[in-house]
Amino acid sequence: MDPDTAIGGGRDRFPSTEHSLLEAAAGGLAPEALERVAALYWKPVYRFIRLKFHKDNEDAKDLTQGFFSSALERDFFARFDPSKASFRTYLRMAVERFAWNAHAAGKCRKRGGDVAFEPVGEDAALTESPEEAFDREWRRQLFRLALRDLRKLCESAGREVEWRVLEAYDLAEDARPSYAAVGEQLGIPETSVTNYLARARRTLRKLVQDRMRGVTSGERELREEMRRVWK
Amino acid sequence: MNKIVVGLVAGVVLGALDGATAWFYPETRPLIGGIVAGSTFKGMLVGLASGWFARKVDSIKWGVVAGAALGLLLAFGVAVMDAASGQQHYLEIMLPGFVTGAIIGFSTQRMGTRKAA
Amino acid sequence: MEVNSDPADLSDSVVDHLRQVAGLPDLSGTRYELEGEIGRGGMGVVYQARDRQLERRVALKVVEAALAGEAALIARLEHPAIVPIYEAGTLPDGRAFYAMKRVTGVRLDRYAGAGRPVAERLRVIRRVGEALAFAHSRGAIHRDLKPQNVMVGEFGEVYVMDWGVEAVGGTPGFRAPEARLDQRSDIYALGALLQFVLPAPAPAALSAIARKAMSAEAGCRYGDVEEMLADIGRFEDGLAVTAWREPPMHRVARFWSRNALLLWLLTAYAAVKLGIFFWPYR
Structure with missing residues (x-):
């Protein structure tokens, strides 16, 4: 979808973790926590900046990169108060502040003129606010990471069939095939298809939750966030 | 206070008061003692019966109907006895008895506790 | 059949599909068969399911494992106005589920429409209050009482649904202002519920009861649900209510x-x- 934003989105050095965000940040693992946050939020932040501030691809990328690389200098984690908002909302608001400042500075430099407003792009639905786009991108990235985790897990545990069933059925882009068709394609009985599928989905669910656990303040926030993930 | 006691008290008080109104009529004033005693006794009977009824039936409407009917019936009896002594006072005895019975019936429905089932 | 070899390319429709199916409870190993979603409340999602053994429909509530303990407390509340639980269990993914009676009827926000007599509206409020009082006596509180959580069944029976196990923010208009919800917060919500079901213009005494229950200061509300129901009872008997100094x-x-x-x-x-x-x- 966004081949131009492979930075950040490509990294998955920290798959799932049992530590919550704050535990990691407080335990002297702030850089590691930031890695996790960036893996999930790089793309949402990029999209948010593009839509909210009408930035072109390069500017948005620079701003996103700037935001994440300066996060640790700004006591980013220390200032997060879970009783006020979810980490996701806190981060989005921090991005907004950061981008406003940068935006204002940029305008001053370019005074006299050629402020180029980039057309936002064909996939940005006009009915959607930048905040909604941020959330949508967040969910997409969350599933992307969890699916990557799932595939790796299936490969390393000798459960490839599970992955292939999920891939053939749940990840089908157009018309979803029948269970029978999936079974035929993979050479397994139809009844097994549903069993594999159920197991794969169950694992996926857990992996999504694990990914979120690493970027939330604790069980309570995690639960609230998961409610926004499942439909 | 249970409903039978309520009926008893209401019947005695209202019966006595009803009897006491005889004082206002010149021709019955000399007989007031007997009239009050009889009326109180009649009221007591209506009250006891209405109280018993109110324990069985929880309805203001039917309580009033039962009280009025009892009052009318007993007043009719009194009027018959009265007629035997040569005077015809059916209207004067039965109409107030009817309304007093209705009031007693109402009281037993509105006040007092029903016996625990 | 062309499928994505790299999950990096996820379209909106695929993400939506995954959000749906990965959230669905895996009922393999249970006697239930998933049929659809009924709704979601503060505590979890409620699905419609079929009990294969008894050949009947049930409502199946799925909650996070962390909430299972407190949910069990609510499951033990046996009261005519609280939906009975048939069975509890654990899903393969660790979540807890509760199979309960599937209540059919009308939600209170639709039930309290025009033409419904005040006496009938008060009857529903009384039933809700009785359920609350009972739950309070067992140490449980509702936390999110609102018209959408009250059902009036086809036989006139009243059910209070979706007992919360954690403060989920409540619902604006029904949630008490205090940060920590307790029994008095349920009284606030019951007051809001009373106000909601009253027709306009409402009898002044009833409005006063609702206002008293909804005092911003918890100490100014009724001490317990019974006290509030007693005041409503006084109104029904044509007596003066404590919440209102009448002219x-x-x-x-x-x-x-x-x-x-x-x-x-x-x-x-x-x-x-x-x-x-x-x-x-x-």
Whole structure:
């Protein structure tokens, strides 16, 4: 979808973790926590900046990169108060502040003129606010990471069939095939298809939750966030 | 206070008061003692019966109907006895008895506790 | 069949599909078969499921494992106005599930429409209050009482649904202002519920009861649900309510309407006696 934003989105050095965000940040693992946050939020932040501030691809990328690389200098984690908002909302608001400042500075430099407003792009639905786009991108990235985790897990545990069933059925882009068709394609009985599928989905669910656990303040926030993930 | 006691008290008080109104009529004033005693006794009977009824039936409407009917019936009896002594006072005895019975019936429905089932 | 080899390219429709299916409870190993979603509340999602053994529909509530303990407390509440739980269990993914009676009926926000007599509206509030009082006596609180969580069944039975196990923010208009919800917060919500079901213009005494229950200061509300129900009962009996200092004219009017029959009977008695007194043929 966004081949131009492979930075950040490509990294998955920290798959799932049992530590919550704050535990990691407080335990002297702030850089590691930031890695996790960036893996999930790089793309949402990029999209948010593009839509909210009408930035072109390069500017948005620079701003996103700037935001994440300066996060640790700004006591980013220390200032997060879970009783006020979810980490996701806190981060989005921090991005907004950061981008406003940068935006204002940029305008001053370019005074006299050629402020180029980039057309936002064909996939940005006009009915959607930048905040909604941020959330949508967040969910997409969350599933992307969890699916990557799932595939790796299936490969390393000798459960490839599970992955292939999920891939053939749940990840089908157009018309979803029948269970029978999936079974035929993979050479397994139809009844097994549903069993594999159920197991794969169950694992996926857990992996999504694990990914979120690493970027939330604790069980309570995690639960609230998961409610926004499942439909 | 249970409903039978309520009926008893209401019947005695209202019966006595009803009897006491005889004082206002010149021709019955000399007989007031007997009239009050009889009326109180009649009221007591209506009250006891209405109280018993109110324990069985929880309805203001039917309580009033039962009280009025009892009052009318007993007043009719009194009027018959009265007629035997040569005077015809059916209207004067039965109409107030009817309304007093209705009031007693109402009281037993509105006040007092029903016996625990 | 072309499928994505790299999950990096996820379209909106695929993400939406995954959000749906990965959230669905895996009921393999249970006697239930998933049929659809009924709704989601503060505590979890409620699905419609079929009990294969007993051949009947049930409502299946799925909650996070961390909430299972407190949910069990609510499952133990046996009251005619609290939906009975048939069975509890654990899903393969660790979540807890509760199979319960599937209530069919009308939600209170639709039930309290025009033409519904005040007495019937109050009956529903009373049932809700009784359920709350019972739960409070067992140490449980509702936390998110609102018209959408009250059902009136086809036989007139009232069910209070979706008992919360953690503060989920409540619902604006029904949630008490205090940060920590307790039994008094349920009283606030019951007051809001009462106000909600009252027709406009509402009897002043009932509005006063709702207002008192909804005092911003928890200490100014009713001490417990029974106290509030007693006040509603006084209104129903034509007596003065504690929540309202009524004007003298109102007191007279209330006395008259409560004792109208008695007053008519006394008038009739006086008329009879006077009539007899002035009867010319006596």
